[in-house]
Amino acid sequence: MRQGMWSEKYPDLGANPLPTEPYISEEHFALERERVFRRSWLQVGRVDEIPDAGDYFVRDIAICNASILVIRGSDGVVRGFHNVCSHRSNRLVADERGSCGGALFCRLHNWAYSDTGELVGVPNEENFFGLDRRDHGLTPVDTDIWQGFIFVHLAPDPAETLRNYLGGVADRLDSCPFHEMKLSQVYRVEERANWKVVLDAQNEVYHLPYQHRWTLGQSFAKDDTGNCYFKEILLYDYHSFWSCDYQSFQKLTPLKIALFYGGDTAGALHVPDMVGDLDHYLLFPNGILSLFKVGRWMGCITYMLWPVAVDRTIWEIRMHFSAPATRRERLQQEFFKCFIRDTLQEDTLAHESVHAGIASGVRSHLILQDDELPIRHFHKVLGDYAGYGRRA
């Protein structure tokens, strides 16, 4: 077990309580829109969601009023575009995902775009006034890929590359075999809570033995006070990392025994350099990437938090698993997935309950203990970028 306090390792973060105003104020939300979400690399999906030429998905980034079309071109390159027709700004693609046969057509006047974004067809073209198709392809969005995760940046000329932005997180995870995992399930949950309430709840383990007393709370290692604790915390310029271990004694149930202790144990997927049994990365501003050891294989859960309004958030939960070698392994993955899902449904209730409490305005501040330090770090970074008190 660690010695000493995390706050001694990271004294710059201080020990002050956090003001509640940023969770409920429209002004703060507007600053987060302009200074954070419009100026950060945002993860929008996986390359394995669009394996073939012409495959696409649409990612709505509501806080920025943006709808982004991510499409794999016939040249194999994944590109991002604003999902807006160059003619009269109609939303080009209406469905969430699909595959176009080489071209996308606007439903309004049948303008046609290639899967690489060029304008290739305009009905009654000669009636326009000197229209040059080459000037009116789809409006590109800066798009880059790291380890199969697709990121976009809404600012015209991003100040830094994705790689620089990810920094030490990318260094740690460059050898993680994400390419062997496949997106296996997505849950999209609309919550009546500020996005930071949702993020805070997923950024500490203090609540596990209490809120999740029946479920996941009994899975993680506890110290001699009966509380879960971090094995490690690492802080980066934007992002943060923490890790914990499972309890050596796990609650066994008849189904767990049958699934995990019978049969052969083929199909192990090894992730090098994991610190604990759960390694948890916060990718500023709105992403989380969690790696779990499960049986003999790895699971990866990513969260995307999409603010819709100051008091409304879409929490997208994405489960990535390596291809199961047997049906037993597939059922193990189902067990893990359902158990996590059921646990997160407890979180959803709590997010909304906390938001309602904050919105009541009774308390001007939230109090944090030493093992909630990652929350403190996130708000420090956010405050620096959003510059809540700053005019420009």
Next chain:
Amino acid sequence: MNEPLLPDAFGDLAPFADWALEPERARTEKRAAASMDEIRAFYDAMILRIDDILAYLEDDFGGDMPAEAHRLYLMSLSLVEIATLVEFYKEREAVDACDPLRYASQF
């Protein structure tokens, strides 16, 4: 000849074949609609046979799972779907969570 509902060795589970559902969303809806007594009866019947079921499902069936085996497989996925309620919460009343149907699974 009628196609068997379940593989011969698992005929005793036929009363629970209505749990053979896909995709996940259908299993979640079934769980939400079922009473705790129904859930426990399904669990009790399945957990007695789970080792045999898992062994049976190890077969690759020549690459193409017959319909009755696929049904048994889907029932196993439903067993996993309801397991938290029986093995962890014990009772639905203990669940301190949001409406599970808010978790719209996309696949």
